[in-house]
Amino acid sequence: MKFSDETEARLQRLMASCPPGNKRSALVPMLLFIQDEVGAITPEVIQEVCSRLEVSPLEVEEVVSYYSMLRRKPAGRYHLQICTNISCMLVGGAELFEHACRKLGIGHQGVTEDGLFSLEEVECIGACCWGPALQVNYDYYHNVTPEAFDRLIEQLRRNHSGRSEP
Amino acid sequence: MLHPEPHPAEVLVLTRRFRLPNSASIETYLATQGYEAFRKALTMAPEDIIEEVKKSNLRGRGGAGFPTGLKWSFVPRQSPKPKYIVANADEGEPGTCKDRLLMQYDPHALLEGMLIAARAVGASAGYIYIRGEYRYLIEILDRAIEEARQHGFLGRNILGSGMDFEIYTHSGAGSYECGEETALLESLEGKRGVPRLRPPFPATSGAFGCPTVLNNVETFCAVPPIILHGGLAFANLGTPKNGGTRLFAISGHVNRPGVYELPMGFNLLRMIHEVAGGVRGGRKLKAVIPGGSSCPVLRAEECDLPMDFDSVARAGSMLGSGGVIVMDETTCMVRAAARILRFYAHESCGFCTPCREGTRWLSQILSRFHRGEGRREDIDLIAEIARNMLGRTFCPLGDAAAMPALSYVQKFREEFEAHLEGKPCPYEEVAVHA
Ligand SMILES: Cc1cc2nc3c(=O)[nH]c(=O)nc-3n(C[C@H](O)[C@H](O)[C@H](O)COP(=O)(O)O)c2cc1C
Ligand code: SF4
Ligand code: FES
Numbered sequence: 382m383k384f385s386d387e388t389e390a391r392l393q394r395l396m397a398s399c400p401p402g403n404k405r406s407a408l409v410p411m412l413l414f415i416q417d418e419v420g421a422i423t424p425e426v427i428q429e430v431c432s433r434l435e436v437s438p439l440e441v442e443e444v445v446s447y448y449s450m451l452r453r454k455p456a457g458r459y460h461l462q463i464c465t466n467i468s469c470m471l472v473g474g475a476e477l478f479e480h481a482c483r484k485l486g487i488g489h490q491g492v493t494e495d496g497l498f499s500l501e502e503v504e505c506i507g508a509c510c511w512g513p514a515l516q517v518n519y520d521y522y523h524n525v526t527p528e529a530f531d532r533l534i535e536q537l538r539r540n541h542s543g544r545s546e547p
Numbered sequence: 548m549l550h551p552e553p554h555p556a557e558v559l560v561l562t563r564r565f566r567l568p569n570s571a572s573i574e575t576y577l578a579t580q581g582y583e584a585f586r587k588a589l590t591m592a593p594e595d596i597i598e599e600v601k602k603s604n605l606r607g608r609g610g611a612g613f614p615t616g617l618k619w620s621f622v623p624r625q626s627p628k629p630k631y632i633v634a635n636a637d638e639g640e641p642g643t644c645k646d647r648l649l650m651q652y653d654p655h656a657l658l659e660g661m662l663i664a665a666r667a668v669g670a671s672a673g674y675i676y677i678r679g680e681y682r683y684l685i686e687i688l689d690r691a692i693e694e695a696r697q698h699g700f701l702g703r704n705i706l707g708s709g710m711d712f713e714i715y716t717h718s719g720a721g722s723y724e725c726g727e728e729t730a731l732l733e734s735l736e737g738k739r740g741v742p743r744l745r746p747p748f749p750a751t752s753g754a755f756g757c758p759t760v761l762n763n764v765e766t767f768c769a770v771p772p773i774i775l776h777g778g779l780a781f782a783n784l785g786t787p788k789n790g791g792t793r794l795f796a797i798s799g800h801v802n803r804p805g806v807y808e809l810p811m812g813f814n815l816l817r818m819i820h821e822v823a824g825g826v827r828g829g830r831k832l833k834a835v836i837p838g839g840s841s842c843p844v845l846r847a848e849e850c851d852l853p854m855d856f857d858s859v860a861r862a863g864s865m866l867g868s869g870g871v872i873v874m875d876e877t878t879c880m881v882r883a884a885a886r887i888l889r890f891y892a893h894e895s896c897g898f899c900t901p902c903r904e905g906t907r908w909l910s911q912i913l914s915r916f917h918r919g920e921g922r923r924e925d926i927d928l929i930a931e932i933a934r935n936m937l938g939r940t941f942c943p944l945g946d947a948a949a950m951p952a953l954s955y956v957q958k959f960r961e962e963f964e965a966h967l968e969g970k971p972c973p974y975e976e977v978a979v980h981a
Pocket of ligand 3 (some may be wrong): 427464466468469470505506507641644
């Protein structure tokens with residue numbers, strides 16, 4: 382597989398960080414970095430990783446099924462991850478998640494029909510003092526009220542249509 | 548994420564650079580005594596570095612509070628194998644968000660702490676194992692590593708000392724269990740995060756089967772000030788056997804949630820009422836989890852206590868990762884317990900039966916309770932399942948789930964009884980699926 386220069390450089394740095402004879406050490410981050418570009422861990426990705434790291438497909442499958450950020454199917458363009466764990470729960474995280482479900486018409490791990498948004502209820506993301514918290518892909522949003530959530534969705538929609546105009 | 552000004556009660560040691568312009572840059576770091584502790588460490592005998600850390604009474608900030616100097620002393624001096632330094636930046640304990648700030652605002656402090664550890668034990672490479680969600684911090688750390696290399700603090704023959712050392716970031720991909728030190732090492736080696744049998748401990752057989760120092764991010768960040776100003780100065784900031792300051796993340800029902808650096812032994816009630824601005828809306832305090840979700844909950848009347856490892860243990864809970872979760876009188880304790888146990892059931896790696904089954908049962912029974920379908924005998928069943936898990940699981944995650952579960956039914960039995968016989972949750976009109 383061919384990746385962008387940026388991803389390829391990242392993968393090279395990663396492999397250089399493994400001690401001699403321990404190529405497999407790169408496996409978890411490599412899968413995540415490739416997923417960020419490709420969108421999901423596809424059979425081609427597994428094959429690619431196997432040949433780069435000299436591991437068996439089974440060993441990769443085991444790892445893919447273990448880590449919650451690795452997925453077989455692509456998420457939406459904007460993957461919304463809302464924390465409902467205890468600190469966020471105390472300040473309205475669960476209600477925010479339910480609001481998001483209604484607003485987008487999808488549930489946990491759902492993707493909107495246009496592929497623009499996907500939703501996931503996640504465990505603590507390290508933003509406990511600034512809840513309710515969510516991540517859009519890797520970007521953090523703190524103290525998110527339902528109104529702020531609606532504004533965020535509109536803004537992401539606008540960004541997207543702005544981008545796809547010729 | 549930072550309040551514009553620190554609270555007057557704060558003692559700024561690890562966070563002293565946080566509010567400087569470009570605090571993450573090496574220029575700011577160097578202008579504020581950055582890498583001076585490492586330069587000093589290069590002139591010290593390795594044993595003396597460890598001795599200084601022992602004197603500081605620094606105890607691990609990842610949760611267990613193990614004395615850091617003692618841990619370093621377990622690494623064999625002579626070893627035919629290479630040695631490694633691993634920073635635990637997995638920060639997954641609910642209620643904990645302080646390592647994130649350290650890496651965002653002062654990444655060089657982490658690098659310098661790891662360098663000093665490397666000098667003390669003779670390590671040749673270091674890994675920062677960081678949770679996958681913290682991608683932006685990987686960029687910040689990689690930049691800091693590059694800066695440090697350009698300034699000659701990393702690489703070969705560092706500052707002409709003959710010491711070689713490299714630091715790499717290594718991303719996780721979503722797993723709380725990978726914060727457990729041996730599961731982390733498995734993940735670092737490209738495997739599922741299933742823990743290893745201990746002993747051997749990482750100090751003798753860690754990363755790639757080699758002697759390894761593994762510490763929390765905040766633990767490493769405390770090392771430069773200890774070396775620079777002496778272990779005793781750090782020790783004196785805290786209470787006996789609990790040296791220094793600690794970053795407390797105060798979340799939940801307070802007026803000013805945030806991460807505050809306070810001396811070890813700071814009173815918990817003062818933390819809530821003074822530092823964090825008191826309970827939101829002038830409501831009454833009901834309960835506090837003192838150190839992240841795996842710690843037993845404290846009732847409000849138990850909270851007049853000094854926050855150090857030993858005092859909180861005497862009060863029947865744990866200082867853990869310093870995540871102080873505050874709950875006011877409107878909180879449904881059944882819902883809180885159900886949400887926390889749902890987390891542990893989700894994160895159990897499934898390797899051993901008491902944890903895999905126990906966390907699932909506890910989660911199911913607690914959710915059932917919160918839906919108003921609890922039976923009287925379930926209250927005792929929760930306690931019984933939790934007791935049967937304690938001490939019988941392969942790694943501490945089992946205890947981390949059982950201890951809080953037990954504490955909620957023991958300390959808030961009346962709230963469980965209020966949910967019996969189809970009664971709706973007294974705290975909400977609609978029971979939110981917990
Ligand atoms: C289930 C589980 C999760 C843990 N998660 C973390 C974590 O996210 N960060 C951390 O530093 N320590 C975590 N720990 C504690 C580590 O196992 C280890 O004790 C610690 O990183 C050692 O560093 P310290 O001595 O500096 O505290 C966890 C432990 C368990 C049992
Ligand atoms: S206690 Fe839980 S997390 Fe630890 S090994 Fe057993 S199943 Fe896995
Ligand atoms: S509990 Fe939501 S970010 Fe930690």
